[in-house]
Amino acid sequence: MRAVSAQWRHRLLAAVLVPGMALATPGGAAQPPEANTQVPMGQLAYQPGPAPDRLVVSPLADASNGFAVSWRTDANVQAPVLELAAQDDSPAFAATRRLTATTTALTAETGVAHYHQVVVDGLAADTAWLYRVQGNGRWSSWNRVVTAAGVDAPLTLLYFGDTQNKNVSHVTRVIRQAMRQAPQARLALFAGDLVSGGDGQDDIEWGEWHAAAAPLLEEVATAPAVGNHEYAELHEDTPQQIKVLGVHWPRSFALPDNGAAVVPHTSYWFDHQGVRIAVLDGTSALEHDSGAEQARWLDGVLAANTRPWTIVVVHQPLYALRTGRDNRALVTHLAPVLRRHRVDLVLQGHDHAYGRRLLDGAGSTVLVSSVAGPKQYRLSEQARASMAPVGEDTQYYQVLRIANDGLNYASYTASGRLYDQWRIARDADGSKRLIEQMDGRIAPRTCDHRAATATGRTDRCWE
Incomplete structure (x- = not known):
């Protein structure tokens, strides 16, 4: 195949870029500034829905005793639950605890969302657990968390x-x-x-x-x-x-x-x-x-x-x-x-x-x-x-x-x-x-x- 000149390569790449995408120019000239998000102004993304999203695990004051979880859904979900299970290699494991979340609303440019939080305590130190959180007829994946070990553990x-x-x-x-x-x-x-x-x-x-x-x-x-x-x-x-x-x-x-x-x-x-x-x-x-x-x-x-x-x-x-x-x-x-x-x-x-x-x-x-x-x-x-x-x-x-x-x-x-x-x-x-x-x-x-x-x-x- 005949070699493509740098000038034509630049033009060909520019033709397939999405609108607003920055492209380096030949010789390393400054690129135009990139937008702060990948969502163009005036468009929406990341709207809350029935499925749980934005999950975050946080430490308790004594991180060996458990953890806390926050997540988001749409406004149709009130006081959902978190399920906890001991880690197991079989898919037949079952939840051993169900904890009800507290719920707070938030109105933003993407709509009205409900944020949920649960504290999971009373757990054994240095132990792996599985948890999932509830939405509206939907669940998150089962996620793994390990509680903190003792003071002497690395x-x-x-x-x-x-x-x-x-x-x-x-x-x-x-x-x-x-x-x-x-x-x-x-x-x-x-x-x-x-x-x-x-x-x-x-x-x-x-x-x-x-x-x-x-x-x-x-x-x-x-x-x-x-x-x-x-x-x-x-x-x-x-x-x-x-x-x-x-x-x-x-x-x-x-x-x-x-x-x-x-x-x-x-x-x-x-x-x-x-x-x-x-x-x-x-x-x-x-x-x-x-x-x-x-x-x-x-x-x-x-x-x-x-x-x-x-x-x-x-x-x-x-x-x-x-x-x-x-x-x-x-x-x-x-x-x-x-x-x-x-x-x-x-x-x-x-x-x-x-x-x-x-x-x-x-x-x-x-x-x-x-x-x-x-x-x-x-x-x-x-x-x-x-x-x-x-x-x-x-x-x-x-x-x-x-x-x-x-x-x-x-x-x-x-x-x-x-x-x-x-x-x-x-x-x-x-x-x-x-x-x-x-x-x-x-x-x-x-x-x-x-x-x-x-x-x-x-x-x-x-x-």
Whole structure:
């Protein structure tokens, strides 16, 4: 066959692309910006129906005792049930428990939906269970969940920074790669800004987030921190402008009900094997001045901790990675608590780049910021000077392996290449020390090769 010239190959490919699909031009010229979702404006998708969808497994405060499940149906379903069965190799297994859900309505651009939540407790630790949830004459698949093991058992967990944009298009591959990297993971943490919102496609965006992460959400206990994009603006551009928690958040996740009184739906803690994890609401701390109250709550949660490891998750980083951001209120209120209780690790997002630093120097809390989604910011000079390693123009996921004698942290790029790795070793006397692990890391990635985004923004690397 006669070779096709680059010019004609470009024209032939363009002829079969769906409307609105971006195409790289010969010579690597900038592509036109891609839409935030795969659903064109004015069209509908992800409407609620009689079949259950948007299933999410969440941890209980004691994750060895059970789990919680949330899911969605159309408005014809009231108080459906969850069925639980012991895992069995025969298809003849039978449900041993039936639990009735609580139901809350939500009206969105896709119609009226009912969200359902069930707490499944009283289970044996380190045991595999099967569950399914009910719709209107329909059931979900039988899904497998394993309760947390004892304090001394090793734990593998996944961490994802902001997903936020183009979830089906660009985030799906990151979550799938993370699951391939750590198929034994029993816990997944998210930094918040799961969706972008505020564009008239909020429910469609949530539909795409669930679609991108469904295999993980349905079987691995998932614990997200709330981000600023999970908040909505009321009375925008008026003196009464205020951020309020979006309607999807409390319906989408059946999280532990043990948070700070000032932010009861967006702060919580739980124990999973050898680690206590506390999740904070950074947006409320910065926008509603709730930092001091959340710090008092965190102080009590950590004072009561009997686990050898502690992790705090908060959307906004204590020390910003992006120029023009100042999260001083988080440093003022949270840093003293982190020091007092010698917190091992703070997982953060928000600034859409990668950076790691210590809170106070050798032997202190490790602060990590990461991003899983495609929106990419440029690092500030301050971040470059105070953090190492740093990274731009890259989607990441993190795998943590925690045992009595050490916390092993590894950050990978979307294609599975090792970007950052270190270990906190825990000695017999309980003392801890950070050990850098350089072998196998790829070179730091920057955005120096791209002067601006497709829309001309120079403060971002990709949007």
